[in-house]
Amino acid sequence: MGNLDMLSLTAYALQVLLIIMAVSIVVHKNNGTIIILITTFSLITASLYVINKAPDVAIAEVAIGSAIIPLIYVISISRQREFIVLDKAMDDFIIADNAFTGVGYVLLKRFTDFYHLELNICNDVRLCSLGAGRDQLLCEQTNVDLIVSKDDERNVYVLKGKASSILTYKLEAMARDYDNIEVVKFKDRDFGD
Amino acid sequence: MNPLLTFVVILIGFYGLSTSTNIIKSVFCVTIIESGVILLFLNLGNLDGGVIPVIGDTLPVGGIADPLPQALMITTIVIGSTVTALALMLCIKVFHHYGTVEWAEILSRESGK
Amino acid sequence: MIKQFVLIGLLAILFAVFFVSMQDIQELYNTFGKDYIAASGFADTGSRNLVTAILLDYRLFDSLFEAGILLIAVSGVIWISKHEIEEKNAQFMLDKFNTPDLFVTFSRLVYPLMLAFGFYVIINGHVSPGGGFQGGAIVATAILILYYIDADKETNIGLIVTIEKILYIAILLVASLSIVTRGEFFTNFFALDASADTKAIYLVLLNVMIGMKVALGLWTIFTAFLKEGR
Numbered sequence: 001m002g003n004l005d006m007l008s009l010t011a012y013a014l015q016v017l018l019i020i021m022a023v024s025i026v027v028h029k030n031n032g033t034i035i036i037l038i039t040t041f042s043l044i045t046a047s048l049y050v051i052n053k054a055p056d057v058a059i060a061e062v063a064i065g066s067a068i069i070p071l072i073y074v075i076s077i078s079r080q081r082e083f084i085v086l087d088k089a090m091d092d093f094i095i096a097d098n099a100f101t102g103v104g105y106v107l108l109k110r111f112t113d114f115y116h117l118e119l120n121i122c123n124d125v126r127l128c129s130l131g132a133g134r135d136q137l138l139c140e141q142t143n144v145d146l147i148v149s150k151d152d153e154r155n156v157y158v159l160k161g162k163a164s165s166i167l168t169y170k171l172e173a174m175a176r177d178y179d180n181i182e183v184v185k186f187k188d189r190d191f192g193d
Numbered sequence: 194m195n196p197l198l199t200f201v202v203i204l205i206g207f208y209g210l211s212t213s214t215n216i217i218k219s220v221f222c223v224t225i226i227e228s229g230v231i232l233l234f235l236n237l238g239n240l241d242g243g244v245i246p247v248i249g250d251t252l253p254v255g256g257i258a259d260p261l262p263q264a265l266m267i268t269t270i271v272i273g274s275t276v277t278a279l280a281l282m283l284c285i286k287v288f289h290h291y292g293t294v295e296w297a298e299i300l301s302r303e304s305g306k
Numbered sequence: 307m308i309k310q311f312v313l314i315g316l317l318a319i320l321f322a323v324f325f326v327s328m329q330d331i332q333e334l335y336n337t338f339g340k341d342y343i344a345a346s347g348f349a350d351t352g353s354r355n356l357v358t359a360i361l362l363d364y365r366l367f368d369s370l371f372e373a374g375i376l377l378i379a380v381s382g383v384i385w386i387s388k389h390e391i392e393e394k395n396a397q398f399m400l401d402k403f404n405t406p407d408l409f410v411t412f413s414r415l416v417y418p419l420m421l422a423f424g425f426y427v428i429i430n431g432h433v434s435p436g437g438g439f440q441g442g443a444i445v446a447t448a449i450l451i452l453y454y455i456d457a458d459k460e461t462n463i464g465l466i467v468t469i470e471k472i473l474y475i476a477i478l479l480v481a482s483l484s485i486v487t488r489g490e491f492f493t494n495f496f497a498l499d500a501s502a503d504t505k506a507i508y509l510v511l512l513n514v515m516i517g518m519k520v521a522l523g524l525w526t527i528f529t530a531f532l533k534e535g536r
Contacts, residue, residue, distance in 0.1 A: 015198040022202050022225050026209035031217050038221060045228045052235040053245045053258035055435035056357045060270045063443035067450055068528055069274055075531045076281040077217060080288045143289045165292030200324050204317045211313055246356040252344055259340045264360035267439050268372040271520060275379035278527045282386045
């Protein structure tokens with residue numbers, strides 16, 4: 001009987017700990033810290049499952065909650081700090097003198113640092129070979145946020161972004177000071193066309 | 194009583210779900226509610242006490258815990274993780290479409306159209 | 307602020323309702339099902355683990371279609387994360403990610419042990435706590451370690467999903483065999499009075515198939531996420 005009392009005492013203690021963890025997950029602001037908290041939360045629930053006579057459920061919870069759930073949270077949170085730019089111009093706009101010192105790079109870096117984003121510049125060969133008419137389709141179908149291209153006649157760099165994205169408007173406000181940079185917004189179509 | 198404490202966890206999840214400003218935060222709160230529901234099922238299956246539902250040739254003296262809620266909850270955990278993955282994948286798509294994951298900004302963009 | 311007080315008040319009402327209903331729980335709750343399963347579960351299904359007995363025999367209908375939900379969720383994740391393009395990050399290529407050597411060595415040591423433990427849990431699902439769903443999750447976690455060793459590992463998602471679909475159809479076929487041998491849907495295909503060892507063949511077969519299906523499904527999901535993360 002003494003053993004059983006000890007077990008129910010442990011159960012109560014773990015339940016109170018679970019409530020504390022749940023409250024801290026709800027009130028915490030930083031999503032990165034919450035991942036650690038949710039892993040702890042899931043391990044506490046697993047031990048409560050064992051106390052509630054369900055070892056099968058506990059094995060499943062430990063296997064899933066300790067590795068796969070934190071992984072997908074980490075990846076999706078890190079992806080939500082990312083600003084993907086497709087560089088079609090391929091000249092000294094981004095890379096000047098073999099380093100990231102071009103005028104466009106400085107602007108984009110200032111922009112992403114200001115909004116705590118991570119700049120990701122890619123120049124995929126197959127994507128860059130697509131014509132300018134398909135830029136809107138490209139923007140909608142892939143995760144690319146911004147397309148950089150060059151208008152040779154006016155000698156102006158054109159940055160194309162989605163009109164639905166709030167970041168395009170913020171970039172437009174920031175790029176107003178530059179003479180040779182122009183921000184173009186695609187018209188909205190229905191999401192998922 | 195244990196089920197009452199477990200119900201508090203579910204209510205905290207509801208509170209977080211209705212006050213969260215961030216999509217990811219909402220998904221976290223759904224995870225909390227899900228864990229609370231699983232724990233509530235197991236608590237209710239274990240009201241009379243008893244041993245774990247793995248039996249030998251003779252029945253245990255104190256009876257066993259109810260195996261039916263446990264069988265339902267095993268599938269819930271596996272399905273719940275995949276549904277969480279689906280929700281997070283949709284979050285990534287929403288970020289690249291609206292440029293933000295805050296509910297208020299997304300709603301203002303939608304209504305301002 | 308007033309909204310939060312209203313919200314807390316509503317949640318308090320919910321808690322009060324739950325508290326009142328918990329007072330009458332003894333009237334709502336009965337032990338007939340529990341007693342029946344405890345008394346005749348082993349004789350009916352040949353499984354000492356009564357949870358497995360319910361999952362794979364009494365309520366096989368539920369488990370099969372919840373495995374179907376898993377397949378649908380996996381298909382949804384793949385469809386949403388579909389990329390026709392190869393994203394190459396210029397900065398990422400400049401400073402390449404390096405896993406520490408100690409971590410790689412330790413992962414190589416742990417990986418076969420985890421795989422073996424996963425298969426142990428799957429195969430002994432009918433005599434000890436475990437079974438297809440749990441073992442499948444452990445095997446998927448073991449496969450995840452391979453990505454820590456080699457971050458650029460290539461995986462053919464299409465092939466994995468095809469195998470998963472074929473496995474799901476095979477699970478449905480094995481489960482439906484009982485309509486020929488016993489005249490009932492979705493139960494053990496051996497006769498009801500067969501010995502426990504004979505019935506265990508069916509349990510192990512279905513556990514292994516469900517375990518492989520769950521492992522492949524979770525593998526697909528985290529591969530899709532890792533591709534997103536690259």
